[in-house]
Amino acid sequence: MSPVSVDDSKLTYLTPSQVSKFYDDGYLVIPQFLDQDEVDKLMKRTQDLLDSFDLEGHPLTKFTTGESEDESKHVGDDYFLNSGDKIRFFMEEDAVGKDGKLNRPKNRAVNKIGHGLYECDAVFREVSPHNPKLKAVARDLKFHKDPAILQSMVICKQPEIGGKVPEHNDSTFLYTDPPSAIGFWFALEACTPTNGALSFLPGSHKTTPISKRFVRLPTGGTGFEQLQEENAPTDDAEYVLETCDAGTLVLIHGSVLHKSEKNLSQATRYAYTFHMIESEPYAKYDEKNWLQPTQEMPFTKLFAQE
Ligand SMILES: O=C(O)CCC(=O)C(=O)O
Secondary structure, three states: OOOOOOOHHHOOOOOHHHHHHHHHHOEEEEOOOOOHHHHHHHHHHHHHHHHHOOOOOOOOOEOOOOOOHHHHHHOOOHHHHOOOOOEEEEEOHHHEOOOOOEOOOHHHOEEEEEEOHHHHOHHHHHHOOOOHHHHHHHHHHOOOOOEEEEEEEEEOOOOOOOOOEEEEOHHHOOOEEOOOOEEEEEEOOOEOOOOOOEEEOOOHHHHOOOOEEEEEOOOOOEEEEEOOOOOOOOOHHHOEEOOEOOOOEEEEEOOOOEEEOOOOOOOOOOEEEEEEEEOOOOOEEOOOEOOOOOOOOOOEEHHHOO
């Protein structure tokens, strides 16, 4: 899944040094990938979705990364498990009080909107998969032969309560054999040291095997399945914080360790993200993965789109 060499003459969007940096560090920051107009459209659409979704009958499912057994229960319910081809709203943990009610307005309570935006919503569809720049990046990277898009979401990181995302790599959650996930993560607002900018452990994709997988349990719900001995603990000091402006695209190799801290600021930190995996016969998508394609909405093949 890595290019043997970078042929400069074939690149149409990335530079050779950007391609090398992605493969060396396991991530690549591309400033100004989206222009202001594209950012504004995605922000407006996100705000409209937050304003218009109906709380009546909403299960107030909280989103956590499922690190502990107790946390993984939250992400085991049907509202979460059946969200791959829908637009659903997951709450910040700190936005739901002990009485089970929201303790703030709904547009300040949602942790993320997922997971079928890239197909279900016309505005998000324009950015992925119908975006020529995106296809150019995917072709330049040569990471996938036949990339398919899945798992899209807006991560809101609400002021003061926006949950931290602990250290992880994305292939744990979107497992293929061989591992093939890449995250495409777009900042829709400035990401700063206090509102939860991403940070990365450069090069960790080469040294950190996928040691566990996030699966649908046969007994219902979700949990982690250990694949091999847990990797050694990492050193916080080796992490690189990547602050960035709205419009920045960050490419995230499925094996690179990354995280983001709690948003302690007064500002939101909206980001849009989706993932790409290799399709069969080049890689097998695992039937135990939490997110499964449906008959109505199979994963979208990037290069098949006009
Ligand atoms: O947006 C964030 O804070 C975390 C995103 C992330 O870790 C991911 O998409 O894998």
